[in-house]
Amino acid sequence: MSAPIRPRRTGLVVFGSKIASIFTGFLFLIMMTRSLGPSQFGLWEFITDIVVFAAYPTGILCYWATRDVARGKVVGKTTIVLNLLASLLGIAIFFAFGLASYRVIGASFTPFILAIILVPLTYWTAATNALVAGYDPTINGYSLILSEPAKLLVGYPLLFLFNMKIMGVILAIAVSYFVQAAVSAYMVRRVSTDRVDFSVARQWLKDAHVPAINMIPYLLGLADTFVASLGRGGTLQVGYYQAAFQVATIVAYSTSLSVAVYPMLLRDRSETLPTELFEFSLLFAIPMAAGAIALAPQILFLLSPNYVSSSTALIILAVWALVNLSSGLLDSSLTGSERADLAVANRTRTILRSVLLKVPLVNTVGYAVYLVFIFILARAAVSGLIQTGQFVDYWALAQLALAIALVAVKTGWLRGRVKLALTPAVLPFLATAVVMGLVVHLAGTSILVNGLGTLNYGLRLASIVVLGGALYFGLLSALDSRVRGYARSVARLVRH
Numbered sequence: 001m002s003a004p005i006r007p008r009r010t011g012l013v014v015f016g017s018k019i020a021s022i023f024t025g026f027l028f029l030i031m032m033t034r035s036l037g038p039s040q041f042g043l044w045e046f047i048t049d050i051v052v053f054a055a056y057p058t059g060i061l062c063y064w065a066t067r068d069v070a071r072g073k074v075v076g077k078t079t080i081v082l083n084l085l086a087s088l089l090g091i092a093i094f095f096a097f098g099l100a101s102y103r104v105i106g107a108s109f110t111p112f113i114l115a116i117i118l119v120p121l122t123y124w125t126a127a128t129n130a131l132v133a134g135y136d137p138t139i140n141g142y143s144l145i146l147s148e149p150a151k152l153l154v155g156y157p158l159l160f161l162f163n164m165k166i167m168g169v170i171l172a173i174a175v176s177y178f179v180q181a182a183v184s185a186y187m188v189r190r191v192s193t194d195r196v197d198f199s200v201a202r203q204w205l206k207d208a209h210v211p212a213i214n215m216i217p218y219l220l221g222l223a224d225t226f227v228a229s230l231g232r233g234g235t236l237q238v239g240y241y242q243a244a245f246q247v248a249t250i251v252a253y254s255t256s257l258s259v260a261v262y263p264m265l266l267r268d269r270s271e272t273l274p275t276e277l278f279e280f281s282l283l284f285a286i287p288m289a290a291g292a293i294a295l296a297p298q299i300l301f302l303l304s305p306n307y308v309s310s311s312t313a314l315i316i317l318a319v320w321a322l323v324n325l326s327s328g329l330l331d332s333s334l335t336g337s338e339r340a341d342l343a344v345a346n347r348t349r350t351i352l353r354s355v356l357l358k359v360p361l362v363n364t365v366g367y368a369v370y371l372v373f374i375f376i377l378a379r380a381a382v383s384g385l386i387q388t389g390q391f392v393d394y395w396a397l398a399q400l401a402l403a404i405a406l407v408a409v410k411t412g413w414l415r416g417r418v419k420l421a422l423t424p425a426v427l428p429f430l431a432t433a434v435v436m437g438l439v440v441h442l443a444g445t446s447i448l449v450n451g452l453g454t455l456n457y458g459l460r461l462a463s464i465v466v467l468g469g470a471l472y473f474g475l476l477s478a479l480d481s482r483v484r485g486y487a488r489s490v491a492r493l494v495r496h
Contacts, residue, residue: 022250024148028155029246032169033303034454035159038243040166042225042235043107045242047115047170049226050101054094055122056215057086062130063211064204069134069191076192078200080127080185087123094119105229111166118170121177128184131191139187147180210356214335217363224374228395231378241392243307247299248317251288252325278329282426283483285325287472290433291465292318294441298448302458309389316396323403330410334359355413362409370402425482432475440468 033041065079098112132139154175158168185192225242229235292299296314300307334355374395381391443464448457476483 021144021148024152026250028148028151028172030303030454030458031152031155031159033243033307035163036165036169038239038304038306039234039236040239042229042237042239042242043105043111044166044169045225045238046101046105046107046229046235047098047111047166049222050094050097050112051115051118051122052222053097053219053226054090054119055126056093056219057089058083058123058126059215059218060208060211061086061201061204062126063214064207065127065130066134068200069131071134074191074194075197075200076131076188077194078197079131080124080192081196082201083123083127084120087120090119090123091116101226101230105234107235111170114167114170117174118177121174121181125177125181125184128181128188131188132184135188135191139184142187143180143183146183147176150179151176213357213364214360217360217367220364220367220371223367223371224395224399227371227375228378231375232382237378237381237388237391240307240310241313241395243300243303244310244314244317244392244396247292247303247314248321251285251292251318251321252328278326279425281325281329282322282429283476285322286426286429286433287436287469289318289322290437291440291468292321294437294468295444295461295464298444298461301448302454302461310392313392313396316393316400320396320400320403323400323407327403327406327410330407330414331359331363334410334413358413359410363406366402366406370398373398428476428480428483432472432479435475436468436472439471440464443467 032044036044061079061082065075068075094112094116098109098115102109102112128143129140132143151172155168155172158164158171162168164171225238228241229238232238293315296311296318297308300310300314377386377391377394377398380386381388386394444461447460447464452460473483
């Protein structure tokens with residue numbers, strides 16, 4: 001049982017919810033950076049990494065759940081129950097990593113104890129997200145609309161009234177996870193009418209090598225914070241890097257416009273769909289990246305004056321976000337168009353020879369090399385071979401170089417599978433974004449001056465962002481008929 005998916009409407013609902021969550025997420029980021037110092041902020045990101053490591057087993061179950069639900073199977077209850085049982089293993093993994101590392105980075109173990117609650121919540125959230133991804137991706141947008149404000153409502157009193165620091169952050173995130181999972185679980189109840197079927201679990205585990213390998217790149221991609229902290233023997237520089245990285249990932253929200261690619265390719269939809277949605281994603285991603293580049297110091301100053309030194313890293317990471325968007329869409333297009341898992345005879349052998357394995361393997365190799373470089377870079381900073389400030393910039397450059405290399409390799413695998421390419425239609429997006437970037441940069445340097453209060457500064461920055469968005473889409477609408485067509489399509493989707 002699967003819901004009909006309309007690609008642009010799906011993308012717009014999810015993207016719209018994430019645009020709204022930009023404000024709530026950015027407000028929460030400001031709350032964290034204003035209440036936590038760089039070292040404590042880095043410690044929070046370090047703990048987040050360990051939660052992700054602990055959640056590794058859930059990917060094995062959720063991978064096949066998405067594919068099965070997208071093809072009409074009812075496995076919701078089985079997916080959720082199996083994941084909650086697997087969370088016991090996740091808790092053990094979290095304890096192991098926490099106990100082995102907290103002394104190395106000079107932290108107290110108390111935050112790690114409280115953060116245990118995030119592990120089963122992560123498993124529940126992952127299970128419901130897997131069902132949503134195959135059934136109806138728009139549900140993800142609705143759950144975000146409710147879970148993001150919940151995080152703010154809980155986080156503000158914990159951080160500013162009770163001054164709970166990192167403990168308050170953990171509790172606020174836990175509430176957000178709970179709300180998101182509960183809403184999603186309710187909205188996918190039509191695919192959760194099954195009885196818990198352990199034979200389904202055995203089938204998923206039989207082919208566990210595919211999702212197990214697919215999850216490794218994701219884990220390695222997040223492990224740079226963990227590796228850098230161990231290499232530096234602390235989390236101070238990680239805090240500076242993560243301030244820039246968290247802002248840059250806002251650009252990556254544009255990938256939400258292409259969330260329909262994977263389930264629709266699984267359902268044998270048009271091979272031209274990836275290119276169409278790639279351009280649609282870039283329509284939003286390019287100006288967001290341009291804005292981050294043009295206003296890098298001002299945005300980081302709003303987080304905390306401490307983080308202005310990470311401005312160069314933010315500029316680099318804004319470019320990385322665009323390249324990484326391309327890499328993610330390549331992954332979805334390649335694996336979504338693959339039919340190896342439908343084979344009846346020699347299913348496992350067929351899968352092993354398919355892009356279901358090739359894509360994660362190349363990602364794994366790339367991220368493994370990247371992590372080794374980050375550790376060497378961290379040790380070089382400790383020994384004084386590079387300056388402390390340069391460490392963050394070199395880290396960002398390494399991220400960008402990795403993304404470019406992965407895109408280059410995966411592009412070569414597209415032939416004969418799906419059509420995904422940049423077309424001249426993207427050039428107006430780039431030209432208009434450059435004009436917008438120059439305008440908002442001039443506005444930022446003249447309007448955003450030192451000495452303003454946080455609220456006044458934030459409102460002025462928000463007004464510049466609105467100005468930039470209006471200028472970008474206004475110019476494009478005047479110059480590009482396709483953009484006017486998109487606007488009419490959006491209007492029709494809103495009406496219906």
